[in-house]
Amino acid sequence: MDFGLTIDQKSFINEIAEFCSAHCKAIDINDLEKRGADPEAIEQKLAAKSWYGLPFPEEYGGSGRGYLSVGLLIERLAMGGYPYPGRLQITMLNGLNVLKNGSHAQKMDLLPKICRGERTMSISVTEPNAGSNIASLQTAATPKDDGWVINGQKLYSSGAVGERNIIMVAARTDFSVKAHKGLTLFLVPSTRPGLKFTRLEAMGRNIGGLYEVFFDDVWVPNENVLGEVNKGWSAMTKGFNVERAIVSAGYLGFSERIFNHTVTIANERYGRNGDSGKRGAVMSRLAEFATELQAAKLLTYQALRLADREKLSIEAVCQCKVYGSELAKRLGDFCAEVAGGIGYRMDSLAQWYYRETRIVTVGGGSSQIMRNVAAAQLGLK
Template sequence: MSFDLTDEQQMLREMVHDFVERECPKLVARDLEAAEEFPHALAAKMAAASLPGVGIPEELGGQGGGMVEQVIVCEELSRSLGGLSWMWGLTAFSGARALLAHGSPEQQQAMLPRMAAGDLTFAIALTEPGGGTDVLRAMRTRARRTDGGWILNGTKIWSTLAHVSDRLLVLARTSDEERASQGLTVFLVDRRSPGVTATPIPKLGMRAMGSCEVSFADVVVPDADVLGDVGGGWRQILASLNSERLLVAAMCLGIHRGVLEDAVAYAGEREAFGKPIGAMQAIQHGIADIAMTLECSRLLIYRAAWLYEQGRPCGVEATTAKCLAAEWATSAADFGIQVLGGYGYAQEYNMQRYWRDARLYRIGPITNEMARNVVGESLGLPRSF
């Protein structure tokens, strides 16, 4: 059993680390987030560094690699960018993974090379207003047949980057079936289509990553933009959700690393009562806890990513990794604020940004309460929902 990265994976980690230090170190990331606007210039730099191509096969214009490589990229970006790393991660899971798993050869050839070049971006539009985690029973968005395609109507909520992405991965009901999980279809909707309106929602964290309410009013979607089988959309979405949970977990891992770095640096420099505060046992033990949970998080995430790459079942492992990584990162950032004292509450320091970004992922893309339901059911316990 080996826990070492391959030489190629280690080179990738070093490359992304150097990119972050050069193009988006923590102070730059702080200012980008404070501007509350999507950082198009940084997206262009990521494209120039070929980061969007990680996880896309070379024969389709990408850099190759699998889920472990994508986890490496997301972790290294998040150490500085925090939630801003989702500008890379969202297309990586909602577009690339979905197309690789379920796209037709024509869709893959048309879209994946453009995604690898950074010329085509994706967002996912899944959650319904008032539905939250209860996606199936809350589904009101519908698509009906027309000549050569479909007419889409409905509303989605919390669709991050829907206002700037090129395509939206949309789940809609296309027929009424006895089981709520049947009769659903995934569409690759052109965000610029007439009838699509995306409105960002002001929120606590990830402020430059606009999360939107998206309305679809008689939007025409051609048959060529149906992903996979008509009526088989729920199965296709579930396959994408494992990759989303793994990349969210990797984001939380990167945030956790950033918190540890900042807490150690501040505790070593700040003096009180004639000595560095890092010499005080209460501070030292709290920072040690941050370091220990960081290692636990890393092991869970990389094992789940390895299982994903092997094609083995990993739903429980990915859900567990997301749940605990989010809780540990949020707890770490909360104690980091305590270490910095008043400065931890000041926007000129990054600790409050880390807390605001990590806190979201105890709620999404699946609440940690629902994550525990998934784990409990896997143990043979009765279904609770």
């Protein structure tokens, strides 16, 4: 199917495929999961390719490419074996928030370092009693000595540790106003005194580490406020649409990777010399998934193109996020089914695909919430 990509974009896709073929096939998923580590050698190579700087303007050392190009990078890396979502995507998305909401000094300090791969970023928003409803978070920041002291607890913070890392933290700075009006964003280095990290053992998303973060009188200066005090809600949410479109590109790439692996397993187990009944059933399902992948690609590319024209709608985001995440989850199920007993072993990729796709319909906006948001755009009350 022709997706209307330019010659430059097609060349970029080929470049990513060559990179993955050269560097991603040797990744040891089990080792990275056990250690909660990133593939550091590959991260350095990504930085050397200047891909960390893809969405950022040239004045900060970036390439100034559009959102569709960013989506193509995220999609094709996930498809080619780079552990999705990966440090690259997490850093890019939070760096874009700095680009949109940061001060001139923050941009000049952080963005060139991100583009060179010298700084990474993560985000800490979710709390034990504040998941999808982030307006109810209780981590507090109080003024002190030309800065702020942060106290509280965060959950499910991917890649929060590291000497080069900056955490974008949402904290409540005014408890006297309505829930969403008293929030502020802070840029907190992971090395700041008073921070404590506990690595969580989760079903998935263990590569790079998934952490519980405790803030015990963590002081940051005023210049570490991202955006305006008490206006963190706006700073967070106004970038959600573009971020979800980019995240959907990752779901798409991961789905394509699972699909290709499932085809390989099916050929090995149900080839022409195998059980014809089982083979027919599996081939029929694969044909359906192939069609759905094309539909997911159309929805995702369209959303990214709209973002490039600053016309991205909530409906378009909800469509690609819900469709893409649910497709990835169903492919994770099917891959495990086709693999049979082998897929139940912890040294198989099938079990990893299954585990990694459990969270996709929850993280970044659950399918239920996305459907409710889409329904509201239709005028439903």
